[in-house]
Amino acid sequence: MSVIAAPVPSSILDQDWRKVLRWGLICGGALIAMCLVGMPVEMDRRAIIERYLSLGYLTVLFIPVLVGWVASTQVVLEGVEARKQGPFDLVTGFVVGAIGGGFLALLMVALDSWNLRDPLVNWSPKLFRFLTYENGMGFGAVAWIVTGAVLGLVGASFHIVPRTVRRVTSFVVFGLISLSILESLIDDLSEGFRLEWLDEFMFAKKGGLTVTSTIVIGAAIGVLSLVTDGRMKAATERYRNMEGVERQKTSIVLFVVIAVLCGVLPMFLGKIMNELLANVGLFLLLALGLNIVVGLAGLLDLGYVAFFAVGGYTTAVLTSPNSPWFAPELHFGIALIFVVIFATITGLVIGAPVIRMRGDYLAIVTLGFGEIIRLLFMSDWLGPYFGGAQGVTNIPGVDLGFATVKGTDPRSVFYLVLFFCAIAIYVSWRLQASRLGRAWMAIREDEQVAEAMGINTVSAKLMAFVVGAVLASFSGAVLAAKVGSVFPTSFMILVSIIILVVVIVGGMGNIAGVMVGSFVLIGVLGGPKQPGLLQEFQNFKLLIYGLLLVFMMLKRPEGLVPSARRSRELHQEEFLQDAWLQDDKLDSDDEVSVGDGGAEEQ
Amino acid sequence: MSAHAVSTKSARGLVAVDRFLTFIRVFLVTMIVVGILAFIWQQIDADNVFARWRNPNARGLTGDQFKGLLISGLSQGSMYGLIALGYSMVYGVLGFINFAHGEVFMVGAMTGFIASDKFQANGMWEQNFLLCLVLIVLMAIFFSTFTAVVMERVAYRPLRNSPRLIPLITSIGVSFFIQNLVLGLFGPASKSYPRLPEWLAKQRSILTFEIAGTRLMVLVVAAVSMAILWYVVERTKTGRAMRAVAEDKEIASLMGIDVNRTIVTTFAIGGAMAGVGGILWGLMFRSVTHMTGFLPGVKAFTSAVVGGIGNMGGAMAGGISLGSAESIAPMLILEPLGVPGVSQLKDAVAFTVLVLVLLFKPSGLFGERLSSEDRA
Structure with a gap:
């Protein structure tokens, strides 16, 4: 095949200025939006490196780097030889970053001259002080233009520097940022392992890495990245290529390591971290269930929260002495049997009418069902049975004989969730390759062909609904026992959508992907009401969830950890x-x- | 042998589901009929046994109350209709549900709030209301259209040929993003529109219907926008291009129609209608938050389905029927059945209407108009 060489620009200033201007505008728009949404000011309190860099500045500084990098990416068409990238692209990044910085300078002037606080809540002197670094406007304006340009240049230079340099810098930067983000976890762990000196060395008193530790740890990560260069990839490659018994053995070892880690780690963690893990587990359970419905069977169920609510309310009514109408005060274990029964019935009742609908109608109708169930629980009509807006309170914990699982002891909750997650993972894993699982995937890929192949699509889809419903209802039951009360407001549509984001970001149809998704998203950003590691993100996490969902759909619809079959399809x-x-x-x-x-x- | 076993088994599965669906249909229809009969009995004789059977306290409605409900249903429904047009047109052209369209509506309502608040602050609102109204409608149209067009360009155009669910999921993300962007920019507090001037807002009596001026204005503006839209789609060249693209994109492009541009126009027109709807919503309910778009959005989609998706007259008619059903059904059907607190179940009624329509007539009351590839 003949290969055409890409046109080489005659000089570094022979840019496609319209493109540069467009990216500059995007960069500036993103920066201004970021400032006016209030993220930087709000997060300025959280230090990444003490005194020198806060999370707030980080949220602003990463934009020019990112946009500079994207703007100077070369679009290589099939059959065209790529041009060697050089100073030309640096200029692109530089100009893009400078335009972005210029927009910030303009924002600063505007902040200084008008008061638009009335509609824009974040139009405040605080933002002005943040932007000028309390050094007056002239300094601030020049500083931002220069910083923007330099950062854009840095972003663009990623295309040019050798691979090793790129690898080491990105490892060091991301490593340091994640270490700093994980500060509370490391605090907690080092306390558990009696390693307080490590914590004291790493983090400053007011939070954030200390300067010395930044340098030391940065160097360590850099060396580590050089040493491991290529080896990680080789290891995974070797694992993928293993055959039969050998692979099984390695898998078992890996599994045992993870299981032991999950079992032992909580012992060394404090209350907050265990709470966090318990929340992650609850959402993992929901996500595993939704993974079966959306990921395997391809039914976009937006009212998934209905099953969560059914689980929660069934447990609440059957175990709580405060249940307004019928309070048998059963044990959690016995209530669980009824939870399964009611979840199955709900799954069938919701599933049956929607099963023949087009995929998108199904999504909206299930959304409607999710809302209806919440509205019913909240209404005066069913109020006498389910407590209306007051909900059902005083749900006892799970009495296991030797211990009681309840919300005040998050560690026990975590173990309970772990137990259910283990069941869910086992069930999804066994189902995936089973006759039913293959039927689901066939339906997802092409329903008509699947039907022609003799698959009973109706019962397979109903089964997907039922299995998903049962897993979600387990999560609801544990939530009820954990929190001790259920309210209709805990079961907003928001929950369904967050779980959908978890499944999609992690990787639809892949158990490992769903696990990664819930750890990263719920663990770091937090659930609808539950805080994550980055509590500063509390007010912005839904914004980030929305952005992530769009980004993933556009750039990587198969998710972070894709399922091989799904990505082939996409x-x-x-x-x-x-x-x-x-x-x-x-x-x-x-x-x-x-x-x-x-x-x-x- | 085995093939035979499989087929009978699958047939049995189908039969069970069908029986269940028939049961649901019969059950819902029975409920509706019983409710309406009980309501009629109440109207005739409040002490009748059947009327008092489920709800001894029900007293029925007076003629004026009924008319009031009808008017409020109509005015709310006409707003649903305006939003539904956007869903319907986009579905007709691209074959996916633009879940974020409710947010476009919210952006319109928000713009209207900001502008009218400023107008009120410098006194123009009282002095020259009509000018203000025109201005805020234009501004809302501008921003809503802008949002819709940017949305199409950034999020949907790259996904033009991907599987049907992918753009739907993307639009959920877009909707989430816009909601929370507005929350971040303008804060969580509920924002209240300024009062309408007295000469407009006062009660009027038209053909024995007592109607608040605001509702009358909503009905008039909705009717005017609908007429303009009808003219654009049915009588202009752009409209013809839109219908052609909805019918078949490939053939349309062979006929010299710029498909991309037509799709952008579709989004823009849908956005403009949603913007007008947003202003009307704000003037009528006088309160806007970042979540304003969600429920009206879903209900507008329901209206589009009720009227037959892709069908524009249908979308408007669907909106009006849904609005009336939502405002009348709780009193007409649920109250005589002895359900307490019926006004809380308004939203549940709307969703039930959606399920009912999809169970009985999935192509909507007035028939859907989709291209052959989307008619799955």
């Missing part, structure tokens, strides 16, 4: 195209047939 066209490009030695008949196949699949 990138089918590209696969076919690659196959076509590689097969140019084949005779023309084959080419045509491959091309036709691609066109028909759309």
Whole structure:
């Protein structure tokens, strides 16, 4: 195949200025939006490196780097040889960053001259002080333009510097930031392991890494990244290529390590961290259930929270002495049997009417069902049975004989959640490759073909609803026992959507992906009401969830940890195209047939 | 042998589901009929046994109350209709539910609030209300259209040929993002529109209907916008291009229509209608928050489905029927059945209407208009 060389710009100033200007505007817009949403000021309190860098400044500073990097990325078409990147691209990044900084300077002038506090709540002197670094406007304006330009340059230079440098810097930067973010976890762990000196060395009193520890740890991460360069990839590659018994053995070892870690770690953690882990577990359980419905069977259920509510309310009514209408005060274990029964019934009742609908109608109708269930629990009509807006309170913990699991002891809650998660993971894992699991995937890929192949699509879809419902209801039951009360407001549509984001960001249809998703999102950002590691993000996490959802759908619909089959499905066209490009030695008949196949699949 | 076993088993599964669905249909219809009968009995004779069977305290409605409910249903429904047009047109052209359209509506309402608040602060609102109204409507149209167009460009255009659910999920993300961006920019407090001037807001009596001036204005503005839209879609070249693209994108582009541009126009027109709806919402309910768009959005989608998706007259009619059903059904059906606190169940009624329509007539009351590829 002939390869055309990309046009080489005659000089570094021979830029595509319209493109540069567009990216500059995007950069400036993002910066101004970030400032006016209030993220930087709010997060200025959280230090990353004591006194020198706060999370607030980080939220502003990363934008020019990112935009500079994206703006100077070379679009290489198929069959065109890439141009060698050099000073030309640095100029692009530089100008883009400078325009962004310029917008911030303009914002500063505007902040100084008008008061728009009335509609814009974050239009405050605080923001002005933040932007000027309390050094007056002239300094601030120049500083931001220069900083923006330099950061844009840094972003662009990522295309140019050797791979090793790129790798080491990104490792060091991300390592330091994540260490700083994990501060409370490390605090807690070092207390548990009697390693207070480590904590004292690493973190300043007011939070954030100390300067010395930044340098030391940064150097350590850098060395580590150099040493491990290429080895991680080789290790995973080796694991992937293992066959039969050997792979099974490695898997078992890995599994045991993770299980022991999950079992032992909570012993060394304090209350807050255990609470966090318990929340992550609750959402993991929900996400595993939704993964079956959305990820495997491809049914976009937006009212998934209904099942969560059914689990919670069933447990509440059956175990609490305060239940307004019927209070048998059963033991949690016996109540669980009824939870399963009611969840199954709800799954069938909600599933049956929607099963023949188009995928998108199904989404909206399930959303409607989710709302209806919440409205019913809240209404005066069912109020006498479920307590209306007051909910059901005083739910006892889980009495295990030797211990009681309740919210005041988050560690026990975590173990209980872990138990249910283990069941859920086992069930999803066994179902995935089973006859039913394969039926689900076939339905997801093409319902009509699946039906033609003899799959009973109706019962397979209903099964997906039921399995998902039961897993979600377990989560609801544990939530009820953990919090000690259930209210209709705990079961907003928001919960469904957050779980959807977790499943999609992690990787639809992949258990490991869902686990990663819930740890990263719920653990770091937090659930709808539960705080995560970054409590400063409390007010902004929904914004970030929305952004993440859009970003993932546009750039990586298969998720962080993709399921192999799912990503093949999503990138089918590209696969076919690659196959076509590689097969140019084949005779023309084959080419045509491959091309036709691609066109028909759309 | 085995094939035979499979087919009978699957047939049995189908039959069970169908029986269940038939049961649901019969149950819901029975409920509605019983409720309405009990209501009629109440109207005739309040002490009748059947009327008192489920709800001894029900007294029925007076004629004026009924008319009041009808008017409020109509005015609310016309707003649903205005929003529903956006859902319907986008579904007709691109074949996916733009979940974030409710947010476009919210942006319109928010813009209207900010502008009218400023107008009131310098006294223009009282002095020259009509000018203010025109100005805030134009501003709301501008910002809503802008939001809708940017949304299309950034989030939906790259996904034009991906599987159907992908743009839907993206639009959920967009909706979440816009909601929380507005929350971050303008704060969580509920914002209240300034009062309408007295000469407009006072009660009027038209054809024995007692109608508040605000509602009358809502009905008039909605009717005017609908007429303009009808003219644009049915009588202009742009409208013809839109209908052609909805029918078949490929053929339309072969006929020399710029498909991308037409799709942007579709989003823009839908956004403009939502902007007008937002202003009307704000003037009528006088309170806007960042969550204002969610429920009206879902209900407007319901209206679009009720009227038949892709069908514009249908969307308006669907909106009006849904609005009336939502305001009348609780009193007409639920109250005689002895359900307490019926006004809380307004939203539940709207969702039930959606389920009912999809169970009985999935193509909507007035028939859907979709291109052959979307008619799955």
